[in-house]
Amino acid sequence: MKILLLNPNMTAAVTELLHAAGARTASPGTELVALTARRGVPYIATRAEAQIGGAIALEMLAEAGSSFDAAIIAAFGDPGLFGARELFAFPIVGLAEAAMLTACMVGQKFAIVTFANALAPWYAECVAMHGLDARCAGIRTLDGRFRSISDVQAEKEDMLVALAKRAVEEDGADVVILSGAPLAGLAAKVRERIPVPVIDPVAAAVRQAETLAVLKPRKAIAGTFRRPDPKPTRGLPEPLAAVIEHRRSDKGGAT
Numbered sequence: 227m228k229i230l231l232l233n234p235n236m237t238a239a240v241t242e243l244l245h246a247a248g249a250r251t252a253s254p255g256t257e258l259v260a261l262t263a264r265r266g267v268p269y270i271a272t273r274a275e276a277q278i279g280g281a282i283a284l285e286m287l288a289e290a291g292s293s294f295d296a297a298i299i300a301a302f303g304d305p306g307l308f309g310a311r312e313l314f315a316f317p318i319v320g321l322a323e324a325a326m327l328t329a330c331m332v333g334q335k336f337a338i339v340t341f342a343n344a345l346a347p348w349y350a351e352c353v354a355m356h357g358l359d360a361r362c363a364g365i366r367t368l369d370g371r372f373r374s375i376s377d378v379q380a381e382k383e384d385m386l387v388a389l390a391k392r393a394v395e396e397d398g399a400d401v402v403i404l405s406g407a408p409l410a411g412l413a414a415k416v417r418e419r420i421p422v423p424v425i426d427p428v429a430a431a432v433r434q435a436e437t438l439a440v441l442k443p444r445k446a447i448a449g450t451f452r453r454p455d456p457k458p459t460r461g462l463p464e465p466l467a468a469v470i471e472h473r474r475s476d477k478g479g480a481t
Contacts, residue, residue, distance in 0.1 A: 280306030333400025
């Protein structure tokens, strides 16, 4: 099984964290191929950056072609996820959706705990996008700055654990999701320090991507996630243009 782990921001060190956390969870025989965006922003934290990251995710999926059994958009707010499911036939998983659905299987209410205030509005809209408002106990964020996006989990570990405990005690969370790609792998390190189950989004996404790859769901030909009709494009990268125009790409992208 071959799964694409797609990081739509430009920080390679975050991609390495994602890959390491995902590889620890992947089944024997699963090949996890990690890609980092070549343009965009160092990390996605706002609605505008999510829009940019979503477009870049579509470009990366098209360029990767159809050689994967499934793909993961490895940014917690799931930028570009629904558009990707329209365009491509292979299963595509988002970190946020995978984490939240997994959390719903082990508790009634989940809390999202993350490292920056700026993420909260986007994450709240992501919860609503997936129809899970009623299952969300709240979103807790840290105040203040951090030194490095790739080292934020080590720098803020104790503060994130304390924040998770507050979500349990004050918000009534049955499950905690440590969210944001830079926190990949942290759940396994701190799980014994938090009194409820702790979900690592990339671990959940890898396992759900494997499940969908085994189930091989057909591509919808009706409903809201059917592939859109072809239309002409201008100025798009060739692989993505080929997908939208329903033609074969001369650069090896998916069609």
